[in-house]
Amino acid sequence: MNWEQAIQDFTYYLKIERGLADNTIQNYRLDILKLTNYLSDFDLKISPVEIAEEDIQSFIYIISKLLNERSQSRLISGLKSFFDYLIFEDYRKTNPLELIESPRLGRQLPDTLSTEEIDRLIDAIDLSHPQGQRNKAIIETLYGCGLRVSELINLKISDLHFEAGFVKVVGKGNKERLVPINAYTQKFITIYKDEVRIHQEVKPEFTDILFLNRRGAQLTRAMIFTIVKQLSKEAHIQKKISPHTFRHSFATHLLENGANLRVIQQMLGHESITTTEIYMHLDKTHLRSVLEKFHPRA
Template sequence: MKWQEAIQDFTYYLKIERGLADNTVQNYRLDILKLANYISEYNATLTPELVDEETLQSFIYSISKVINERSQARLISGLKSFFDYLIFEDYRKTNPLELIESPRLGRRLPDTLSTDEIDQLVEAIDLSHLQGHRNKAIIETLYGCGLRVSELVELKISDLFFEKGFIKVIGKGNKERLVPINTYTQKFISIYKEEFRIHLNQQSEFKDILFLNRRGAQLTRAMIFTIVKQLAKKINLQKNISPHTFRHSFATHLLENGANLRVIQQMLGHESITTTEIYMHLDKTHLKSVLENYHPRA
């Protein structure tokens, strides 16, 4: 079995059988390509069926010099899945990564923004051009609904159910969920959609996509990152933020104001409550007030 054939089959399996998101599938594919390229230089005769533990240890050691521990852990996880797939398809009997451990990672607390910082970022948006009202709607949607950047760029006009107070979001693994949207966020989306978006020369295949670039096409994830970075620079914000920071802030502010963790889990689209629990990094004052307000012995 050739490497290209194995990678193509595995990619198809991840998309069709496991229903993983395109970004996740692409990351898996790139990691396996790194291994295939390394083997082509190290020992071109090694096919996916013949790769052994020693070769993989050598590969991981070499790549650990150029990527961080978190990326190493993802790489090892992806390769383990790849060789498990080969076992499932009867190409191999064992997984050569079975005894190779991932780096131990501490749980990294996400960066968050205060409400004042979010207000400053929004106020820094230049509303004198068409993209300004779009960018304001984007920031308000990221923070008001806690969306992932991939969910934001895929958001459709037909997914807006403002009369019911919800939007439909396609999350990881193409899983749909309904996310509540407040009237404040609705207002900025409506202004953009009804007063500014209509003046764009919309490309036919993107007519239902909510947020468009100046050419009438779908925005990329990279463009959203650029918008956020430029706003942070404009107000001289001393934090390294990304679109995901608004999602973290959304969850943290809800929790600080007394929202139920299970409800936040549903709104974020987390499969496991453990993922949502990362937002429990609240200050001691808040924890003390929760005890005083809700414990029967308080």
């Protein structure tokens, strides 16, 4: 088995068997290609079946000088998954990364925006601009529903169930979930959909996609990042933010206002509660108020 065939089979497995998103699959491919490029640079003609632990160790040692600890950890994790797949398919007996440890990472707390900062950012939107109402609806949806960027750009008009107070979202691994949506957020989506989008010439394949670009096609992830970056600049927000910042802010503000962690987990679509627990970085004043409100001895 050569590398090209192994990578092709692995990506097919990730897409069909595990149902991973295209971006995630691409990251796995890039991790493996870093290894194959290393082998090519040093003229090491070793197949994925033959490569040994010492070969991997040499590769990790060299590439560690180019990557930060978080990137190293993801690379090692991706390669471990690749060789686990080869074992699963009986191409190998052992995983050459079995004894290689990832760098120890501290839990990184996500950046969040205060409600005042979010209001400032939304106020910076120029509603006289042709895309103004669309951009306002996008930001309100990111913050009001806590969506991932991929979930936002793939949101369909047929997924809007406003009468029931929910939107249907397709998350990681093509898993569907219902996310509650408040009347405030519904209002801005409706304004965009019924007063702006209705006047666009929409390409046939995107007739059910909610948020469109000027050419009547689906927005890209990069475009959402550009919108957020430009708005943060105009609102003079000094923090380094991205579309995901609104998801972090959504979860943090819910938690600070007394929402149950399990409920937040369901709304965010996290498989594990430990992923949601990262939002427990509350200030001590809030923690004290919770104690005084709920503990019987308070």
